[in-house]
Amino acid sequence: QKEVEQNSGPLSVPxxxxxxxxxxxxxxxxxxxxxxxxxSGKSPELIMSIYSNGDKEDGRFTAQLNKASQYVxxxxxxxxxxxxxxxxxxxxxxxxxxxxxxxxxxxLTVWP
Amino acid sequence: xxxxxxxPRYLITVTGKKxxxxxxxxxxxxxxxxxxxxxxxxxRQIYYSMNVEVTDKGDVPEGYKVSxxxxxxxxxxxxxxxxxxxxxxxxxxxxxxxxGSLSGANVLTFGAGxxxxxx
Numbered sequence: 001q002k003e004v005e006q007n008s009g010p011l012s013v014p015x016x017x018x019x020x021x022x023x024x025x026x027x028x029x030x031x032x033x034x035x036x037x038x039x040s041g042k043s044p045e046l047i048m049s050i051y052s053n054g055d056k057e058d059g060r061f062t063a064q065l066n067k068a069s070q071y072v073x074x075x076x077x078x079x080x081x082x083x084x085x086x087x088x089x090x091x092x093x094x095x096x097x098x099x100x101x102x103x104x105x106x107x108l109t110v111w112p
Numbered sequence: 113x114x115x116x117x118x119x120p121r122y123l124i125t126v127t128g129k130k131x132x133x134x135x136x137x138x139x140x141x142x143x144x145x146x147x148x149x150x151x152x153x154x155x156r157q158i159y160y161s162m163n164v165e166v167t168d169k170g171d172v173p174e175g176y177k178v179s180x181x182x183x184x185x186x187x188x189x190x191x192x193x194x195x196x197x198x199x200x201x202x203x204x205x206x207x208x209x210x211x212g213s214l215s216g217a218n219v220l221t222f223g224a225g226x227x228x229x230x231x
Contacts, residue, residue: 031211031213032210032211032212032213032218034219034220036220042224042225043202043222043223043224043225044155044202044220044222045222046219046220049215049216049218049219051213051215088154088155090210090220092209092210092211092218093211094211097162097209097211098143098145098160098161098162098168098209098210098211099157099160099170099210100145100157100160100210100220101157101171102147102154102155102156102157103154104152104153104154105154
């Protein structure tokens with residue numbers, strides 16, 4: 001089992017819809033979780049970080065964390081074509097400081 | 113401007129010819145890391161450094177070397193490149209290690225990437 005798994009894409013939604021991106025992780029001790037966005041040909045950039053169970057909202061983005069289920073998700077409300085990108089889930093390994101695992105990413109396309 | 117600078121951005125080389133990809137950050141970050149990104153495999157950690165003179169292996173360290181003699185620089189060295197090292201490489205840094213829970217301190221800033229082709 002991979003350390004971090006993301007739902008396989010690509011994911012395609014119409015403009016204005018809610019896009020739901022999912023990520024599961026294997027390390028029960030992980031304490032921090034990150035969503036990065038990567039546009040084609042560009043480097044990843046942080047969208048959200050979340051450290052405690054529940055929801056964290058930032059504008060149109062909501063991160064949801066459920067440590068019991070080892071599950072973290074990212075919801076994008078009112079999706080825009082500019083949201084079209086690959087979304088990467090990242091989870092640090094709890095037992096080895098410095099190790100950080102990324103999922104393979106989910107490619108999202110928002111069509112007008 | 114706060115940034116991570118990688119060079120070269122693009123490089124085509126031949127098998128066995130030693131090369132170095134430089135990485136420099138101007139944010140006084142303690143933590144630095146190298147990743148390679150390949151289609152279908154996502155970002156895989158090559159090496160990381162928690163501070164000056166402290167480096168350790170990630171998931172795919174074979175064929176690579178690193179050093180951290182100064183806080184700002186973290187070069188990636190390919191002593192004898194092979195075609196399976198053809199990839200897109202990213203350097204990244206953060207104020208603290210990823211495991212921290214201090215909001216913002218463990219968020220990575222990435223360089224623009226270095227696309228390497230080994231023939």
